[in-house]
Amino acid sequence: MATKLILTHEVTGLGTAGDVVEVKDGYARNYLLPRNLATPWTKGGQKQIDQITAARRKHAIATIEDAHAVRDSLQAKPVVVQVRAGANGRLFGAVTTRDIADAIAAGGQTVDRRKIEIGQPIKSLGDHQVQIRLHEDVSATVDVQVVAGA
Known part of the structure; x- marks a missing residue:
């Protein structure tokens, strides 16, 4: 079974903040969620994704x-x-x-x-x-x- 999550921080090998990923339930429940590296995906989560990507763009090297x-x-x-x-x-x-x-x-x-x-x-x-x-x-x-x- 897979769980759909929104990454709130960069996770090596998985993705960067703002990415929507599907991971196994145990990985989500035991690693990503307790460490606040991700939040559960919801339909209203797109607003959060937009905020994360805007903040990342502000801190990232442009080109x-x-x-x-x-x-x-x-x-x-x-x-x-x-x-x-x-x-x-x-x-x-x-x-x-x-x-x-x-x-x-x-x-x-x-x-x-x-x-x-x-x-x-x-x-x-x-x-x-x-x-x-x-x-x-x-x-x-x-x-x-x-x-x-x-």
């Missing part, structure tokens, strides 16, 4: 050319994130997408933290790579240097 320009500037130099670390190089906690987005913002670019994908949790000093989805067709692989500080 592919702009996305390529942002990608090139992000890949030109590594993003430096300063965190508290112990003597052996282990971090107190982990580097989050918010930390990376703040470091990128300090460099002059603006990136939505929800577009940053960290493969493995970053829990040590050194160089790491993260993916940033800038546009539907454009993503950037950015080098992140985690250094002791703060």
Whole structure:
């Protein structure tokens, strides 16, 4: 049995906010709905879809050319994130997408933290790579240097 839902947030492998998707009942009931990633689809839900797409359009990078320009500037130099670390190089906690987005913002670019994908949790000093989805067709692989500080 399939359940029809409206995604309220981007779900990797499923769709973006505002998409109407059909998923299995268990996936909807146990994962998407409790985490507020989706709402049940109703006939009146089209108004909500329009609001979500308008908000997404406002925050999204307008054209592919702009996305390529942002990608090139992000890949030109590594993003430096300063965190508290112990003597052996282990971090107190982990580097989050918010930390990376703040470091990128300090460099002059603006990136939505929800577009940053960290493969493995970053829990040590050194160089790491993260993916940033800038546009539907454009993503950037950015080098992140985690250094002791703060």
